[in-house]
Amino acid sequence: MLEGFWGGVIVCVVNQAIVFLVLGGLAATISATRWALQFVERPQPAPPAAGGPGAPPPGGRPGPPRAHLAAIVGVIQAFTGLPEGAFRIAEVTPLGASDPWKMAGRVEALGMDSADAGRAN
Numbered sequence: 001m002l003e004g005f006w007g008g009v010i011v012c013v014v015n016q017a018i019v020f021l022v023l024g025g026l027a028a029t030i031s032a033t034r035w036a037l038q039f040v041e042r043p044q045p046a047p048p049a050a051g052g053p054g055a056p057p058p059g060g061r062p063g064p065p066r067a068h069l070a071a072i073v074g075v076i077q078a079f080t081g082l083p084e085g086a087f088r089i090a091e092v093t094p095l096g097a098s099d100p101w102k103m104a105g106r107v108e109a110l111g112m113d114s115a116d117a118g119r120a121n
Contacts, residue, residue, distance in 0.1 A: 069092070072089070
C-alpha cells in the first residue's frame with residue numbers, strides 16, 4: 001500500500017508528527033507540574049524580630065551577617081594584595097532566592113550530587 005518514494009515520505013511525515021505530539025505532551029506535563037509546585041513549595045515568610053542581632057536594618061531589608069561580610073572582605077584583600085582598610089563594602093543588595101529549577105540545573109552541570117549542593121550555597 002505505501003510503496004515507492006511517496007510511501008516512504010508519508011511514513012516519515014506520520015512518524016515525525018507522532019514524535020512531536022508526544023514531545024509536546026511531555027513538555028505540557030512538565031510545565032503544568034512546575035506551575036503546580038510553585039504554589040505548593042512557596043515558603044512562608046518568618047515574622048520579623050523586634051530587635052537584636054538578627055533584626056533587619058532601618059531600610060527594611062535584612063542584610064547578610066557581619067561574619068559573612070568580614071569573610072568576603074578578607075578574601076578580596078588577600079586576593080588583591082591591598083592593604084588593610086584600603087576598601088570597604090558600601091552596600092549589599094540581596095538577589096533573592098534562587099529558582100529551585102535553576103539550582104538543580106546548576107548542580108547537574110557541575111556534576112555534584114544533592115548532598116554537595118547544600119554545601120555549595
